[in-house]
Amino acid sequence: MNYDTNPFEVLYVTDSPDPRLFVDLFSDLPIQFSQPIFQLGNVVLKGTQGCGKSMLLNLLKPEIRLAYHKASVDFPVPSELGRFVGAGINLTLSGALDIGQRPVIGTTDEDEALFPLLFGDFLNYFIVRDLLRSTKLMAESPDVFDNAVNGKRLDKCARELSRQDCWFGILHGCESFDAVCKKIDDRIAVYRSFHQFNCDIPEEITSSKTNIGEPIARTEEALKIAKVIDEDTPVVVRIDQLEKLYRSDILRRSLGTQYRRIVNKALGKRDSRISYRIGTRPYAWDDDLTVFATDDKLEHLRDYRIIDLDEELRRRENEGTWVFPQFAQDTFRRRLKRVQLSPSRESDSLATIFGKQPSDKDVALEYARNSRASRASYVLQIKDDWPDDWKEFLLETFGEDPFDAKLAAAWALQSGQSGKKGVRLAEPPPNEKNPPWRSRKPWRKERVRQCLMQIAARCAQRQKWSGSRMILALSAPNISVFLSVCHEIWDAFQRSESRKPPSKRIDAVRDGIPANVQTVGIETASRHWYHKIPELPSGHDRQRFVDVLGRKFRKWLLDDVAMSYPGHNGFSLTVEELEQCPPLARFLQDAFDYGDLFAVEHTTKLRDRRRRIKWYLSPILSPFFQIPEAHTKEPYYTSIAEITSWLNEAGVVIEGIDPAAGQPAKRRKRKTDSSQRVLFGDDESREAPR
């Protein structure tokens, strides 16, 4: 095996000028649940940062299809869906966001009314130009695009297009395809020049503003009338990163909202001639569904369909329906194949190389390996006033099975159905083969991670992270996270092998990568994702907030010796309360959209039955904060006031939130022994890296 090449060295395939790389490494599995993208009708493609939505939208670009052809690889879209013409706009690079930065008329009110119309006009011209460019490109390579475009009829199409009244005479007299393109280019160039203060905006533009979507639809018509494309060839228009319009400081929010409504208007027309593809972060889409200059709202299924990539890739109750492992497996296999590595069981190369997670008992034994018997009582948090029979039982068990002993100690501290404290400790330890902490499977399962965390912390050990299932749990639903975890593990493996003589080296593909090496790689990846938070817009505030949360979660879980609250690595808030504080909602939603937090609606344990959302740190941050990645049981129920106090603690200032409103909640008194001396300084939370 080659010990110099890391199959995951280049994480970002869009970097590469070599289209072959894209073709080799792009896993087509998400296409299975994204087929509406290639069909008629408007589709909103939602997904958090790095989930792969831009990769999917890229498939609509003719250049990518050409790349597949050059690489002699079949285009991954089913052939019956592969016949379409795609066009699109990059809102930033096109200059669309400059509109509104320079007064046109001079009076604020009139300008504010005019800017959205100019924005719509600019979008029309830019998208039509891209549509014509795509058509020409496809016409030049008929074999690649299955003769979808007849290039000989482009001039006829241009004549048809120039006659359309939607242009208000601007294209009048254009007799050729090139003439139409030039006219459109002229208009875009004037817009760009105006916004660089090189010229004034001519009256010709302000008096011929087009209606959003109409010129694009008429272009589709002209293409079909002129028989450039067939009647049944869909025209799809991409608008990616829609949130840039209204979730950025670069554009005034009031103006960005109007621009968003212009795009909504295009979708709200229900125009069968054009199918829009909107790429957006999950929460950002729901910010405003109002159609420009009306009170109408876009309606899901009537105006658009949603493909939520995170939802599709998220693990549900029924693990059998979880597609992320398959997606990860395919992506993993492609990377290995590219460097000529093929595990014997290629269908499950992940499991072959990363193996299974060691048993809980073995992990706990590893943590407690160097712990003397005298330390057992600290690890188990045994108090002086506990009955001797329990003390003896737990200490004896600890020697053989620290995991079992720790669970037993937690079980003993709980009050159970009786509701009375100390009732279990008052009885002798159960003398049965399968005591409750072993036989009650759900109870045990919910506490496994918290138990291991407490043992590791009190044995002054860092937690172990390994195995294919653990890697999937830490990565899902983000394929970029998965790849970076693989990269760091492989890197750690190469480092560890490079120090050995060649005869002693192990083969990752044949023998798998040792668990301790995986831990090193996973921790590095976790640190990488933590440090990456500020690299995304407004990330410094989110990183400090994540810091506060990570430290709190760890402290709560460690202090909870009875393991009564194993779900306190997350918090829950009512939807109602969150809706009353839009600035906080936006902050939390941004944290979700950028992949720092994970959020999902859940069933409340309270009688009020109010809808609630629970929030967790992204699983990949768990190793960094040394907290469990699993989301079990009830999260911590909190309030806006308490979250505001966390924001204050993190030094996050959000316009519209009064820092004085932050009040730390009075947390339940925990069953901890304040007289218990701390063995390792302040407490174990010090181990959490900062």
Added chain:
Amino acid sequence: MSNKNYRPSGPLPWFLRHCSIAEWSFLGCIGTEERAIASFAELQSGATIGSRLMLEIEDKPSRFENAIRDRLGRRRAAYTSAGGNATDIRSVDLFASHGDIVGLIDDFISASNGSIVLDITSMPKRFFFPFVKRILLFQPATEIRDFVVTYSLPESYTQEPLAENFNDWAQLPLFGGDYRAVSAGMLAIGVGFEALGLQEQLKGESELPVKLLLPFPAPVAAFQRSWELIRRLRKNRNHEMFDIYRASARDCSDTFDRLVSLTDGNRIRAELAPFGPKPMSLGMCLFATWTDSQAFYTQPSVYHPDYSLGIAKCDGHADVHAFAIRLSGHDYYAV
């Protein structure tokens, strides 16, 4: 330095001694840093300042608000004790519209005597880039005979993040580029201390070869931080995408010439990303102005109140560097 063209630049006192311009119009920025006033003070002691405008840029609300207020108060006091008037100071939002930014510079040009000193020491790129472009392209060009940019060096920089909460990758005002130009063939990045969203950009749309302009010579600590950034930018990416070129951290001319060379005199179009030291960014700004290239940035919404500390000294004076961009109607930078 170009072998074709001598471009006067050096310490401000030296520069003033060697030029005969008696009166200057001054445009600067009152920032939180001590060095923000250094250029004004040096100019005041060596020449006459006629019209002047001091911008006070308002960041977005942040945890630094009290510290920022405190530092700005001190700088205002320093400005008036150096001979400035409180009425010269004008508050402006960091995210002011392009129209407002252009309005500021156009008004200043109208009130100026045609000999302008622009101090970019504490001025965000979002302002000084369009200011430089507007001054250079002002018509009739004869109205602005002299144009000098100054930059003051600090004693040190904070070890904490210099700025926080940056925005998406976007063109700087007035640097949207020429729509009709051929597509760019490279992305030239001025390397600074921090990535500020660059990493995301490099994995996103950009498929261009990257030319990293590494500030050198530079103090050891700064050099280490720049290399650390390069390491992070290249991590997990195809290293063949990146080429590294050295450019002086203190001389905008070096960066300008490097860009002229890399682009073969703008025959290969470049997109620019000025994340490096201010003199390097000035070189990029001049190149982008004359070639109508796109310049991108990820504008932070908050700057650290102690972004830099103290003022570096040179021969007993504040170390203020002056770059002559135009003197007596002669432009020193052209492509």
